Amino acid sequence: MSQALVQLKNVKKSFGPVDVLKGVDLEVFAGKVTALVGDNGAGKSTLIKGLAGVQPYDAGEVRFDGELQELHSPRQASALGIEVVYQDLALCENLDIVQNMFLGRETLKSGTLSEAEMEAAAARALQSLSVKTVRSVRQTVSSLSGGQRQTVAIARTVLRDARLVILDEPTAALGVAQTEQVLNLVRRLADQGYGVLMISHNLYDVFKVADDIAVLYLGNMVAQLETAKTTSNEVIGYITGIATDVKEG
Structure with missing residues (x-):
């Protein structure tokens, strides 16, 4: 097996007396979709915020491409190529697609915005992911559907030279057709x-698009499974703590 793009080993995070992550291991590979599942309070958000540099881990190792890293800020994570698409997408509805994709990272030429260059780059990013549902890169975000907004947020990570894309509930609140569109995009990323x-x-989305499934239960990584070699019932057993080898830390 090739070296993992991201390796977390024995990472821990506490908030006061509450241990949220209790020595978690995780591997994520380039070219693969790894689904992170678990019930509310399992520690999923804390895990990705640590990886994104938003809430640094208290202890443990983080390796990116085999190199030991210390992630103390989102800037450090972004410099490595770690980009997060949070559930709220962080898009400005009054701006168009190009402006959103380059927000805070605008391309300048002779001290002024290079609109043509940014527009071409935004179009290339969408084309690279075979996005065909967006009529124009100059559409305002307010005119886009939920699926189209998710598409813009994901394409923005491509512009930022991402190597690891973290997606927080990418299909939440989407209809059937829009969910299919976003899952196809996730697969194309990998x-x-x-x-x-x-x-x-x-779990329907997970089994449709993921290569591997990692299950958190009360701050412990209780299973890391190949999707093709497991079932939804087995995964549910780990999520709920029913599986016999689930241990509380």
Whole structure:
């Protein structure tokens, strides 16, 4: 097996007396979708915030491409190629697609915004992911559907030279057709060599798109499974703590 893009070993995080992560191990590979599942309070959000540098881990090892890293800020994570698409997408509805994709990272030429260059780059990013549902990169975000907004947020990570894309509930509140659109996009990300870590409560979506499934239970990583070699009932058993080898830390 090739070296993991991301390796977490024995990572821990506490908030006061509450131990949220209790020595978690995780591997995410380039070219694969790893689904991170678990019930509310399992520690999923804390795990990805540590990886994104938002809430640094208290202890443990983080390796990126085999190199030991200390992630103390989102800037450090982004410099490595770790990008997060949070559930709220962080898009400005009054701005168009190009402006959102380059927000805070605008391209300048002779001291002014290079609109043509940014527009071409935004179009290339969408085309690279075979996105065909967006009519124009100059559409305002307010005019886009939920699925289209998710598409723009994901394509923005491509512009930022991401190597690991973390998706927080990418299909939440989407209809059937829009969910299908986003899942196809997630699959294309992995097929193009990106590592994808996807949080989801929807096991149907997980089994449709994920290569591997990692299960958190009360701050412990209780299972890391190949999707093709497991079942939804087995995964539910780990999520709920019913599985016989689930141990509380």
